[in-house]
Amino acid sequence: MPFLEVRGLSKEYPSKSALRNISFTLEKGKALGIIGPSGSGKTTLLRLINLLETPTSGEIIFAGTSLTKTSDLRIRRRMQMVFQNPVLFKRSVYDNVAYGLRVRGEKESQVRKRTTEAIALVGLTGFERRTATTLSGGEAQRVVLARAIVAEPELLLLDEPTANLDPANVALMEKVISRVNRERDTTVIMATHTMFQAERLAHEIGFLLDGELVEIGKTREVFDNPKDMRTRAFIRGEMVY
Amino acid sequence: MEPLVEGLIRAFQLIASFDPEVYGIMFLSLRVSGTATILAALVAIPFGAFVGLHEFVGRRLLINVVNTLMGLPPVVVGLVVYLILSSRGWLGPLNLLYTPTAMIIAQLIMCVPIVAGITISSVRSVEKKVVDSAKSLGATDWQVSWTILSEARTGLMTAIITAFGAAISEVGAIMIVGGNIQYYTRALTTAIVLETRMGEFDLALALGIILLALSFAVNLLLTHLQMREAR
Numbered sequence: 001m002p003f004l005e006v007r008g009l010s011k012e013y014p015s016k017s018a019l020r021n022i023s024f025t026l027e028k029g030k031a032l033g034i035i036g037p038s039g040s041g042k043t044t045l046l047r048l049i050n051l052l053e054t055p056t057s058g059e060i061i062f063a064g065t066s067l068t069k070t071s072d073l074r075i076r077r078r079m080q081m082v083f084q085n086p087v088l089f090k091r092s093v094y095d096n097v098a099y100g101l102r103v104r105g106e107k108e109s110q111v112r113k114r115t116t117e118a119i120a121l122v123g124l125t126g127f128e129r130r131t132a133t134t135l136s137g138g139e140a141q142r143v144v145l146a147r148a149i150v151a152e153p154e155l156l157l158l159d160e161p162t163a164n165l166d167p168a169n170v171a172l173m174e175k176v177i178s179r180v181n182r183e184r185d186t187t188v189i190m191a192t193h194t195m196f197q198a199e200r201l202a203h204e205i206g207f208l209l210d211g212e213l214v215e216i217g218k219t220r221e222v223f224d225n226p227k228d229m230r231t232r233a234f235i236r237g238e239m240v241y
Numbered sequence: 242m243e244p245l246v247e248g249l250i251r252a253f254q255l256i257a258s259f260d261p262e263v264y265g266i267m268f269l270s271l272r273v274s275g276t277a278t279i280l281a282a283l284v285a286i287p288f289g290a291f292v293g294l295h296e297f298v299g300r301r302l303l304i305n306v307v308n309t310l311m312g313l314p315p316v317v318v319g320l321v322v323y324l325i326l327s328s329r330g331w332l333g334p335l336n337l338l339y340t341p342t343a344m345i346i347a348q349l350i351m352c353v354p355i356v357a358g359i360t361i362s363s364v365r366s367v368e369k370k371v372v373d374s375a376k377s378l379g380a381t382d383w384q385v386s387w388t389i390l391s392e393a394r395t396g397l398m399t400a401i402i403t404a405f406g407a408a409i410s411e412v413g414a415i416m417i418v419g420g421n422i423q424y425y426t427r428a429l430t431t432a433i434v435l436e437t438r439m440g441e442f443d444l445a446l447a448l449g450i451i452l453l454a455l456s457f458a459v460n461l462l463l464t465h466l467q468m469r470e471a472r
Contacts, residue, residue: 052373077379087370090392100378147378 001064003028003187004049004155009058011044011211018044020211022058026204028154031181031188033202033219035195037239040208042191043084046157049189050081062155077104079155080148084163086140088132093124093143096132100151118150122176138169145173149180156180158190162197170197177201195235199223207231248446255447262424267451270428271459273344273415274408280345281352282401288353289360289400290390304361310354315347316413322347323417339420344428347414352404359403363396364389398467402460409456429455 002025009022019041026032034042047053049060051067060067065075080100088096098115106114119125122142127135132143141161148156158177162170178201180186192198198205199219206216207228215222215231226232233239255263292303324330326338326346337343367389375388390397412430419426421435429452436445 050377052376073379073381076376080379081377083370083374083377085370087368087374089371089374089388090394099375099380103375103378103380103384151379 002026002061003030003063004189005059005061006049007059007061009045009048009060010056011041011048011053012056018211019048019055022213024206024213024216026187026189028187029181029185030203031177031190031201032204032206033198034189034191034206034208035193035198035234036208037193037234041211042208043159044211045208046081046159046189046191049155050079050157051076052081077151078153079157080151080153081157082141082144082148082159082161084160086137086144088135088140088143090131090133092128093119093130093132093135094128096143097146097150099147104151114150118146121149121179122146123172138165141165141169142173142176145176149176149186152184153186155187155189158188158192160191160193162192162194174201195223207234209234244442244446247443249450251443252447252450255444256451263448263451265424266427266429266432266448267455269341269426270409270430270452271455273341273428274348274405274411277345277348277352277408278356278401278405280349281356281404285353285356286360286390286397286400289357290364290386292357293361293364294386294389304358307354307358307361311358313351313354314413315351315411316417318347318350319414319417322350322414326418338418339422339426341419341426343418344415344426347418348408348411351411351414352408355404355407356400359400360393360397363393363400366396367392395467398463402463402467405459405463406456409452409459 004026006022006024009019010017011019022045034045036042044053048055049062049067062075063078065072067075089099094115097118098111101111101114116128119128122145124139124142124146127139132140135143145161156177161177162173165173174197177188177190181188181201188201190198190201202219204217205219205222207214207222207230209230215226215228217227222231223235226235230239292300292307322343323338326332326335326343328338337346371392372385372389375385380388410430412434415426415428416431416434419428419431421427421431427435429448433445433448433452436442436448
């Protein structure tokens with residue numbers, strides 16, 4: 001049984017259809033990179049899986065449970081999402097990272113241990129007491145990542161996690177994502193429009209265009225030998241959109 | 242001498258004299274307006290949070306009503322409370338007219354829409370992304386609401402500061418329902434009206450200066466809390 005199965009997923013908004021009949025499966029511990037131009041439906045797909053939106057039709061089966069029929073908190077708590085533009089609470093870095101553990105009612109000693117570890121993992125030791133709203137863009141996005149991984153989710157959803165970051169911060173974020181994926185066996189779905197990033201981090205690549213999943217497969221295969229003309233054009237940078 | 246300068250000197254003399262009547266008036270003002278503000282916050286913050294956080298039929302109308310009531314004329318509130326508390330009113334048997342309790346009730350009615358209105362707008366101004374983040378991090382509906390209130394806390398402090406400012410400087414309502422009785426329901430504002438009418442301008446001015454100083458001190462404290470929270 002696959003860890004995540006998406007079956008015939010569609011999402012219609014009054015003005016446009018964001019996703020059309022998406023189907024794919026993902027094994028536990030794999031990293032899937034979703035590539036595609038802006039507005040192709042990458043964010044919508046992640047938001048549907050994270051139960052922030054309800055699909056118009058179709059089904060998402062996560063660890064054997066159908067998500068479309070339930071918004072059970074216990075399921076929601078097994079996954080975490082990192083949004084494209086960091087949204088931090090007006091609290092300290094420590095309180096931001098500890099948030100996910102505190103809402104789960106973890107013991108304060110556990111909260112302290114795991115929060116400190118997560119902050120260290122993203123290289124922000126010493127920033128604990130800083131107010132989150134005073135951080136630079138790169139630091140803020142690292143706090144967002146620490147906040148997402150502190151509760152050790154089984155599925156990590158990343159929406160353009162390194163957009164607008166400088167190369168040093170991109171490298172650091174990628175290192176953390178890759179470590180979490182390898183060492184904790186966390187399944188990752190990452191939307192990105194950086195082809196190189198997808199190549200570096202993902203085992204599998206899916207190409208979304210206009211709400212349609214054009215192609216999905218092993219990273220090397222999709223990049224070296226794409227089956228669809230449109231994928232080939234996008235990867236080569238020849239697509240005009 | 243300039244009446245203003247005289248008033249200032251008289252104000253310091255009054256404060257330094259520890260005149261029990263003046264201090265009694267000061268404490269009554271603080272007690273009445275402070276209690277009204279605290280009670281208003283207890284009622285109106287949860288109410289405002291509910292309205293700000295939920296979609297329901299008639300919500301827009303309700304928000305318009307609350308916003309209109311934010312500008313309630315104190316003298317009208319005083320009149321209505323007077324009619325309710327007077328011997329022939331619904332609450333006449335409670336004998337509350339011309340007591341500090343009646344003054345608190347009148348100011349409470351004035352403060353509730355102020356706190357509710359500002360709470361609604363501060364809660365609504367919290368970005369949807371904050372709500373999404375909290376949900377995504379595994380918060381329950383209650384925890385999400387609590388997080389939004391916590392994000393809106395600067396606005397909630399503004400609500401309390403504004404309500405207290407309106408209450409302590411108000412005269413129309415407490416004059417009608419309190420009756421300005423010496424040693425009992427005489428507050429700073431009603432005392433100022435009385436002294437002005439009797440031609441005791443320097444005393445009236447002195448009381449005015451004390452009122453301003455008191456209001457300034459309380460606001461300084463609340464603003465300090467607000468700034469510390471906002472960091």
